[in-house]
Amino acid sequence: MKTRDIFTVYFKELRDTLRDRRTIITMFVLPTILMPTLIFGFGFIASKVVRQARAETPTIMILGAASSSAVRSALEAHPRIRVVPAADDYRTRISDKTLRAAVELPDDFDAALARGEPAQVRIYYYEGELKSGFAAGELDRFFRDYREKTLQARLDSRGLPATLLRPFDVTRQNVAPPEKVGGNLIGGFIPYIIILLCFTGAMYPAMDLTAGEKERGTMETILCSPVGRTELLLGKFLMVLTGSLSTVVLAGVSSAITIPLGGLLFSRGGGAAAAASAAASGGTMPLIDPLGLLACFVMVLPVAVLFAAAIFTLALFAKSYKEAQSTVSPLIVVVILPALAAMLPGVELNAKLALVPLLNVSLVCKELVSGVFQWDLLALIFGSTCVYAAGALALAVRMFNREDVIFRT
Amino acid sequence: MIDARHLTKVFHDKKRGEIRAVDDVSFRCEPGRIYGLLGANGAGKTTTLRLLATLLKPTAGDATVAGFGVATAPERVRASLGFLAASTALYGRLTARETIAYFGQLNGMDDALIAARTKLLADELEMHDFLDRRVDKFSTGMKQKTSIARTLIHDPAVLIFDEPTLGLDVMAARTIVRFVRDCRARGKTVIYSTHIMSEVEKLCDAIGIIHDGRLLATGTLEELRIAYAESDLEEIFVKVVTGAGKAAA
Ligand SMILES: Nc1ncnc2c1ncn2[C@@H]1O[C@H](COP(=O)(O)OP(=O)(O)OP(=O)(O)O)[C@@H](O)[C@H]1O
Ligand SMILES: [Mg+2]
Numbered sequence: 040m041k042t043r044d045i046f047t048v049y050f051k052e053l054r055d056t057l058r059d060r061r062t063i064i065t066m067f068v069l070p071t072i073l074m075p076t077l078i079f080g081f082g083f084i085a086s087k088v089v090r091q092a093r094a095e096t097p098t099i100m101i102l103g104a105a106s107s108s109a110v111r112s113a114l115e116a117h118p119r120i121r122v123v124p125a126a127d128d129y130r131t132r133i134s135d136k137t138l139r140a141a142v143e144l145p146d147d148f149d150a151a152l153a154r155g156e157p158a159q160v161r162i163y164y165y166e167g168e169l170k171s172g173f174a175a176g177e178l179d180r181f182f183r184d185y186r187e188k189t190l191q192a193r194l195d196s197r198g199l200p201a202t203l204l205r206p207f208d209v210t211r212q213n214v215a216p217p218e219k220v221g222g223n224l225i226g227g228f229i230p231y232i233i234i235l236l237c238f239t240g241a242m243y244p245a246m247d248l249t250a251g252e253k254e255r256g257t258m259e260t261i262l263c264s265p266v267g268r269t270e271l272l273l274g275k276f277l278m279v280l281t282g283s284l285s286t287v288v289l290a291g292v293s294s295a296i297t298i299p300l301g302g303l304l305f306s307r308g309g310g311a312a313a314a315a316s317a318a319a320s321g322g323t324m325p326l327i328d329p330l331g332l333l334a335c336f337v338m339v340l341p342v343a344v345l346f347a348a349a350i351f352t353l354a355l356f357a358k359s360y361k362e363a364q365s366t367v368s369p370l371i372v373v374v375i376l377p378a379l380a381a382m383l384p385g386v387e388l389n390a391k392l393a394l395v396p397l398l399n400v401s402l403v404c405k406e407l408v409s410g411v412f413q414w415d416l417l418a419l420i421f422g423s424t425c426v427y428a429a430g431a432l433a434l435a436v437r438m439f440n441r442e443d444v445i446f447r448t
Numbered sequence: 449m450i451d452a453r454h455l456t457k458v459f460h461d462k463k464r465g466e467i468r469a470v471d472d473v474s475f476r477c478e479p480g481r482i483y484g485l486l487g488a489n490g491a492g493k494t495t496t497l498r499l500l501a502t503l504l505k506p507t508a509g510d511a512t513v514a515g516f517g518v519a520t521a522p523e524r525v526r527a528s529l530g531f532l533a534a535s536t537a538l539y540g541r542l543t544a545r546e547t548i549a550y551f552g553q554l555n556g557m558d559d560a561l562i563a564a565r566t567k568l569l570a571d572e573l574e575m576h577d578f579l580d581r582r583v584d585k586f587s588t589g590m591k592q593k594t595s596i597a598r599t600l601i602h603d604p605a606v607l608i609f610d611e612p613t614l615g616l617d618v619m620a621a622r623t624i625v626r627f628v629r630d631c632r633a634r635g636k637t638v639i640y641s642t643h644i645m646s647e648v649e650k651l652c653d654a655i656g657i658i659h660d661g662r663l664l665a666t667g668t669l670e671e672l673r674i675a676y677a678e679s680d681l682e683e684i685f686v687k688v689v690t691g692a693g694k695a696a697a
Contacts, residue, residue, distance in 0.1 A: 058582075255539075
């Protein structure tokens with residue numbers, strides 16, 4: 040094996056690739072802007088929508104309660120809702136979003152309460168509509184308070200203590216460290232993104248250096264130079280690996296910069312309301328164990344080799360770039376499925392799953408970002424992935440030496 | 449020098465079944481001579497040359513190129529030859545100089561030697577104007593010159609040309625023909641495949657007519673003229689491939 044030749048090929052391919060606009064965009068530009076776009080774009084829109092919805096005082100309608108001025112005036116005095124005159128078309132107006140919610144009370148609501156008789160309160164709203172939901176929530180809270188007060192008054196009038204109806208209190212206390220909470224929220228998502236980027240980063244150079252070369256007629260030119268087939272393959276393979284890893288690293292660096300920045304921006308810029316709304320929309324900036332994140336990248340190394348070799352082998356069979364695209368693209372499903380499966384709640388890492396390619400890395404990365412290091416499983420996963428990667432690379436070498444693959448007609 | 453002995457190549461095609469693209473082909477080509485391989489489309493020219501260039505492995509038979517066996521020392525065979533075909537394209541995103549240097553490096557040359565050879569070839573081929581421009585912006589003639597330079601960078605003893613004038617205009621084709629003659633003058637072993645009779649008449653010292661993978665007639669142009677009692681190569685070719693037989697036989 041001539042190492043010099045491998046690097047000659049590698050540096051030539053690197054130079055060639057760096058001059059290809061299509062590959063540059065998928066390898067460098069997309070991964071760099073992906074995370075910032077997701078974080079700022081999504082975070083910005085989500086917090087803006089929620090903030091707007093919160094800022095608005097919802098209009099509501101009171102139906103019935105004709106002879107119940109007490110509850111009526113309490114509602115009208117409530118600062119966070121605005122009462123409009125009742126009308127029969129309240130349902131259509133809620134659907135049309137000109138009215139956020141309506142509340143229906145019996146005409147003699149006040150009197151029924153005074154007599155201690157049960158009364159029905161019905162809230163009309165539009166399920167799934169954010170602002171309508173807020174209005175309904177506001178009404179809900181108002182009537183719960185109102186009920187509490189009524190209850191308190193009744194107990195007081197009979198000289199009974201409040202604990203009669205509330206014999207004990209239940210609260211839940213979280214004992215997981217904060218990073219574990221953060222890790223679980225976003226932990227499944229990070230390995231998914233890393234693995235996906237690993238794949239897309241390898242995809243374009245792998246297709247370009249195989250099927251693309253066949254299509255352009257340069258494959259035959261290079262094959263009749265003295266360079267050995269294996270050296271040629273390894274040089275090309277290193278380029279594909281570079282594509283895969285640079286994609287991941289660029290995405291990693293750009294997210295490392297934008298995630299804290301995004302957290303700062305959305306929590307400070309919008310004040311407490313924005314922070315609360317971000318929490319409501321599930322957009323909390325998670326606490327990720329930085330050492331674990333680094334370990335994730337190490338665990339992903341053999342995955343990158345596996346992808347590079349696998350895509351390379353597949354694309355080698357194609358006669359043109361287009362054909363390569365149609366054979367390689369479906370592979371993305373094979374990549375996404377195990378990574379998605381790792382996000383399912385309840386899928387826990389064990390020795391058996393540690394041997395399932397991709398799923399094992401996805402699962403262990405989820406643990407790693409939350410700061411959990413299970414060394415024996417880590418070794419098992421790294422080792423088994425290395426074995427799969429070596430197998431894929433050996434297959435690539437074999438296929439590259441087969442003339443019916445290279446000269447397929 | 450090239451020595452092919454009973455070269456045979458069988459392809460297995462799903463639709464067409466077994467294809468004997470090259471069938472028991474034997475010939476020799478000495479240094480300082482041009483051997484012309486004449487054949488129609490699908491005759492087996494490209495396959496024969498690919499066997500010699502070790503791009504394909506023979507199903508049976510053997511060949512030596514510059515003394516190295518294609519089966520036993522394929523990398524040394526490739527280091528001793530320059531292969532130029534209509535189908536050997538250039539990397540569009542490299543400049544002419546980078547292209548030439550890449551092939552020099554793969555031939556184990558050091559930078560100083562590559563620079564010196566590049567200058568020499570660029571002088572001879574009048575390439576200095578476009579040496580540092582990207583190949584994908586080149587005219588066909590400029591590409592052709594770059595291809596010649598990358599074929600010759602390591603000064604190989606054997607040169608293999610597979611229909612090198614395919615798709616070229618008269619002027620570009622003449623450049624090639626002149627350059628092939630130069631190679632002979634420098635004592636190279638040259639093998640030249642084509643289906644164009646006039647090129648063979650102009651260039652070749654020995655001719656092999658190949659049809660359906662079989663070498664049906666070999667000899668100098670004079671020998672073939674006598675054997676088939678025809679002066680026109682095209683008539684000889686038709687007689688050979690239709691099996692009309694030799695006049696004297
Ligand atoms: N890789 C391959 N797989 C299957 N069949 C092939 C392959 N390469 C060539 N053939 C077949 O072998 C035969 C000889 O082809 P070859 O390319 O050597 O002919 P040629 O003389 O160079 O013709 P042309 O003038 O068209 O270039 C043809 O029938 C061709 O279809
Ligand atoms: Mg041909």
